Structures are given as structure tokens and as C-alpha cells.
Amino acid sequence: MVRPVTNHELEALLHEAGYGYAHGAFARQVNHAAGDHGHLRYDASTVYWWLRGRCPDRHIQELITTVLARRIGRTITVDALGLGGEGTQVGLHYPGSPREAVDVGSRLWRMTVQRGDLVAATPFVVAAALNTGFAWRFDPADATVAHQGSRRILDSDVTALQLFADQFAELDRQHGGGAHHTRTLMSDFLYRNVSPMLHGTYTDAVGRRLMTAAATIAGQLAFMTYDAGEHGAAQRHFTTALRLAKAADDALYGAHVLANLATQAIYLGHGPEAVRLARAALDGAGRAPASVLARLHTTEASAHAMAGDRRACTRVLARAARALARSRPGDAPAWAGYFSPAHFAGAALRCHRDLQLHRQAVRYGPAALDVPAGNVRTRVLHTALLATTHAAAGDLDEACLLGKEAIQHSRTISSGRVRHRLAEFARGLTPHRSVAGVADFLEEHRSALAVAV
Known part of the structure; x- marks a missing residue:
């Protein structure tokens, strides 16, 4: 029985190099690349097993990259081969150049x-996230991103x-990131277009806009992808977006992406690391419009709250409020237009909730x-967060009304x-399930989960 291909990275490179249906010819080229020192006797069956999970040693992997690079006309790294599980590392580390960013x-x-x-x-991987943030902030700007390829881009x-x-x-705002078909459509669009x-x-000018x-x-x-709960995948896409933004020389958008990575770290409970990422985003944004600063300060405040630093959270949240008060319609790029006073209030609500200041939190x-x-x-x-905060403050009736809402x-959201x-x-309400309103909400929640499944 023919086994299915599991190494799709190597398979794609073989097709790109013209060896997709000539595995024997490819094996002979690897033998030839070894010269007199290797005395290799690889054939089509060897490639068959490479495509199905078998991993040659590092020296052979380097020979494979040499053969593929010669045929394709660009550098191929060992990590690009998908051998020995390296495929799970794709996109995790910040690329060192625009070309590497494009390839990764x-x-x-x-x-x-x-x-x-x-x-x-x-x-x-939180350590990789920190390295990405520091590399984006401190690596020098790219001198040029101009490129020669097969198709002219206008x-x-x-x-x-x-x-x-x-x-x-x-689509994301309306239906949520959990809509798998939307993310599949986007991934396919990025891959094929x-x-x-x-x-x-x-x-260089067109390339910067393209990036x-x-x-x-x-x-x-x-x-x-982060909204869907696929956190490792989301981190890899954030890292790729950050490096492309760096190549574009778009510090504002890069700061926005890094703040999103910090937000993900907050969600996953990495408070101190999120503080560092948020500060790197603020520091790298430069002379940002007030509305962008408001968002970046809000992210840092949320990170301080997650880390349990009440004083720092209060100080930075005040900076965010002042920046929001200075903001004016149209003062920032279109992608930043989503951040509204409601988004700030929701973040302030979350900050005070995380700091166990529930009565102060519900004011927002x-x-x-x-x-x-x-x-x-x-x-x-925001509605669910406010419900959770009311429950923590002892307002069970108001909490259940908000929860049902x-x-x-x-x-309509995935x-x-x-x-x-x-x-x-729901977990926070469970100890109070003997209360009639709480029991009604928990039953409605169970029914909603059953429908979702």
C-alpha cells in the first residue's frame, strides 16, 4: 500500500524545482553533490521515504538544499525542508532579512x-515572542526591498x-476569528496570490507598499487565529506580519501587530512578558497619532494589571485616557480606526477586574x-466581562441578565x-447554582454550548 506524503514542505520544493515526478533524478543529483567524499547510493525509494517522515542526517540535508537551491535559483535553508520535525518551527523565529521573511x-x-x-x-512560545519584539524594535531598517522575479508588480x-x-x-468584526472557512480563505489567498x-x-517603493x-x-x-484559540499558529502569523511591516518601514503598523502579540500574551497569562512587548511597541511606534498611542498605552496598562502591578496600571491607563481625549477622527491609519472609547472602557474594566477592584470596574x-x-x-x-465582574461584586441578578444578553x-459569532x-x-456562578436566576443562566449556557457543538 502506498503511504501518504507527510512532508509537504519537501514535496512542494521538489515540484518547484521540477523534481515532483522525477524522484530518481533528484536522488542522483544528491549523490553527485556528495562527490567522492559521500559515495551515496540514493534512489527514488529514498526520496519516497523522506517524503513520508524519514530524516537523513544534517550533512545530507545540506546536500539536499544545495541541489534544490541550484535548480530553483534562490537560497533554501535546512529548516525549509520539513525534515525531522522542523516544520513545526516555521514562522516561530523572527526572519533576519526581507527575503527570508518572504520565504518563511x-x-x-x-x-x-x-x-x-x-x-x-x-x-x-513566550521566549520566542520576546525575541521577536526585541528584534523588531532594535534591528536596523532594511536598505531596500526591491526584487527581481518572474512577474512585474505594479x-x-x-x-x-x-x-x-x-x-x-x-469579516472578522462581524463573524469572529473562529469562522474556520474565513481563515482558510485568507490562508489560501496569502499562499496563492x-x-x-x-x-x-x-x-523599492512598490515593494514597501506591497510589504x-x-x-x-x-x-x-x-x-x-488568536481569536479562534490556535495560539501557536497565531504567534507565527504575528511574527511574519511584524517582519513584513519592518520591511515596509511601517513602524505604526508594526507597533500595532506587536501590541496584538502582547494582548495574546496577556490572554495566556504571561503578564511580565506582555509588559515588555507592549513597551517595545510603544517605543518603536515613534511619533504616533493620539488614537494609536491610546491603544498602545491601553495594552501596556492591561499587561500591568495581569502582572498585578496596580500602581503602574493606574499610571499608564491615565496616559491612555489622555491620549484618547486628544485623538481626532482621521488622525490615524484606517486599520487603527476600530479603537473607540468603548474599547478603552472595556480594557479599563478588564484591568480593574484583574486587580480585584470589582466595584471600580463596574463603573466602566x-x-x-x-x-x-x-x-x-x-x-x-464586554458584556460577558461586565457580567463576570458584577458576579464577583455580588450582584448576581445583574450578572445573570448580562450573561443571557x-x-x-x-x-452570530464564532x-x-x-x-x-x-x-x-459560568464557572464563577457555579457555587451559586441554588439561586433561581443563576440556575436559569447555567441551563441556557449549557443549551448554547450544545447548539455550538
């Missing part, structure tokens, strides 16, 4: 399309990409629920964070 991004998007289960199962091509980015962001463009021919557009879509996919409730139209997920998240709104927040609320 292309491999990550291809893996997401072809082996989404493998990418989804990768873990979040400004009109980049403009079209930016339109797609806006549409993907709207954006990757060939990044490997095309473009000037921005690619970073925007990759960053949106990263956030949606009305403002946190005044969410702009279309931000369905934000409304559900959150469940009703959540029916989001791991929403499910987590509702489950968190």
Missing part, C-alpha cells in the same frame, strides 16, 4: 493550507490587495457597552475568546 511567510501560508492541523497544534496590484485586507477585517507577488519584480499590504493581511489572519460598564455598530464580537466580550449576541469568557462567567 510563503512556507507558513502553504503549511496552513496543506497542513492546517499541524500548524494549529503548535504551542505558543501599484494597481498593491491597491487591490489593500481592498482585500479591508474586506477580511470586516500574495506569495507569488512577493516573489515578483518590483521597485505593508501583505503584513496587513497576515496580521489580520494572526488576530483571527456603560461606556464599555457603547460599542460602535458592527463590532459584534467586542459587544459580546451575551449568549444571545454570541449566536470566537474562542467569546466561548472562554462565557465559560469563565
Whole structure:
């Protein structure tokens, strides 16, 4: 029986090099590359087993990269071969150059399309996240991103990409990152449309705009993947988006992506590390518009709250409020327009809840629920958070009313964070299940879970 291919990275490289149906010829080239020192006798059956999980030693892997690079016409790293489990490392580490960023991004998007289960199962590595943040902040700017490839990329091509980015962001706001078909569509779009463009021919000016557009879509996919609860995959997409933003020389968008990575670290309970990431984002943003500063300060305040530092949280939250008061419509890029007073209030609510200041937290409730139209997920998240805070403060009736409202709104949203927040609320109510209103909510929650499954 023929075994299925498991090493899709090597398979794709063989096809790109023209060896997809000539495994014997490829094996002979590897034998030849070894020269008189190797005396290798590889054949088509050897390649068959490489494609199905067998791993040659490092020296042989280097010979394989030499043969493939000669045929394809670009550098191929050992990690790109998918041998020995390296595929799980794709996208985890910050690329050192724009070309490496393009190659790593292309491999990550291809893996997401072809082996989404493998990418989804990768873990979040907080040390790698910190290294990414520091590299983005302190690595020197790229001198040029101009490239020679098979297809000329024009400004009109980049403009079209930016339109797609806006549409993907709207899908996320309306339906949540947990909508698997949307993320699959985005991954396929990056793999089949954006990757060939990044490997095309473009000037430095067009290339910078192209990198921005690619970073925007990759960053949106990263956030949606985080929202879905696939945290290792999300980290890898965030890292790719950050490096593309660096190549684009777009410090503002890079700071936004790094703040999202900090937000993910907060969600996963890495408070001190999230503080460092948020500070790197603020430091690297430069002379940012007030609305962007408001968002970045808010992220840092949330990280301090998670870390249990009440004084630092209060100080930075005040900076965020002042920046928000200075902001004006149109003072920031379009991607930053989502951050509203309701988003700030929701973050302030979360900060005070994390610091166990429940009575102070509920004061932000009305403002946190005044969410702009279309931000369905934000409304559900804030409603469930406010319900949890009321429950912690002893207001069980108000908590249950808000909880039921959150469940009703959540029916149109697919989001791991929403499910987590509702489950968190339900767990907090369980000791009070003898109360009639609490029992009603818990039953409604169980029914909602059954429908979701």
C-alpha cells in the first residue's frame, strides 16, 4: 500500500524545482553533490521515504538544499525542508532579512493550507515572542526591498490587495476569528496570490507598499487565529506580519501587530512578558497619532494589571485616557480606526477586574457597552466581562441578565475568546447554582454550548 506524503514542505520544493515526478533524478543529483567524499547510493525509494517522515542526517540535508537551491535559483535553508520535525518551527523565529521573511511567510501560508492541523497544534512560545519584539524594535531598517522575479508588480496590484485586507477585517468584526472557512480563505489567498507577488519584480517603493499590504493581511489572519484559540499558529502569523511591516518601514503598523502579540500574551497569562512587548511597541511606534498611542498605552496598562502591578496600571491607563481625549477622527491609519472609547472602557474594566477592584470596574460598564455598530464580537466580550465582574461584586441578578444578553449576541459569532469568557462567567456562578436566576443562566449556557457543538 502506498503511504501518504507527510512532508509537504519537501514535496512542494521538489515540484518547484521540477523534481515532483522525477524522484530518481533528484536522488542522483544528491549523490553527485556528495562527490567522492559521500559515495551515496540514493534512489527514488529514498526520496519516497523522506517524503513520508524519514530524516537523513544534517550533512545530507545540506546536500539536499544545495541541489534544490541550484535548480530553483534562490537560497533554501535546512529548516525549509520539513525534515525531522522542523516544520513545526516555521514562522516561530523572527526572519533576519526581507527575503527570508518572504520565504518563511510563503512556507507558513502553504503549511496552513496543506497542513492546517499541524500548524494549529503548535504551542505558543513566550521566549520566542520576546525575541521577536526585541528584534523588531532594535534591528536596523532594511536598505531596500526591491526584487527581481518572474512577474512585474505594479501599484494597481498593491491597491487591490489593500481592498482585500479591508474586506477580511470586516469579516472578522462581524463573524469572529473562529469562522474556520474565513481563515482558510485568507490562508489560501496569502499562499496563492500574495506569495507569488512577493516573489515578483518590483521597485523599492512598490515593494514597501506591497510589504505593508501583505503584513496587513497576515496580521489580520494572526488576530483571527488568536481569536479562534490556535495560539501557536497565531504567534507565527504575528511574527511574519511584524517582519513584513519592518520591511515596509511601517513602524505604526508594526507597533500595532506587536501590541496584538502582547494582548495574546496577556490572554495566556504571561503578564511580565506582555509588559515588555507592549513597551517595545510603544517605543518603536515613534511619533504616533493620539488614537494609536491610546491603544498602545491601553495594552501596556492591561499587561500591568495581569502582572498585578496596580500602581503602574493606574499610571499608564491615565496616559491612555489622555491620549484618547486628544485623538481626532482621521488622525490615524484606517486599520487603527476600530479603537473607540468603548474599547478603552472595556480594557479599563478588564484591568480593574484583574486587580480585584470589582466595584471600580463596574463603573466602566456603560461606556464599555457603547460599542460602535458592527463590532459584534467586542459587544459580546464586554458584556460577558461586565457580567463576570458584577458576579464577583455580588450582584448576581445583574450578572445573570448580562450573561443571557451575551449568549444571545454570541449566536452570530464564532470566537474562542467569546466561548472562554462565557465559560469563565459560568464557572464563577457555579457555587451559586441554588439561586433561581443563576440556575436559569447555567441551563441556557449549557443549551448554547450544545447548539455550538
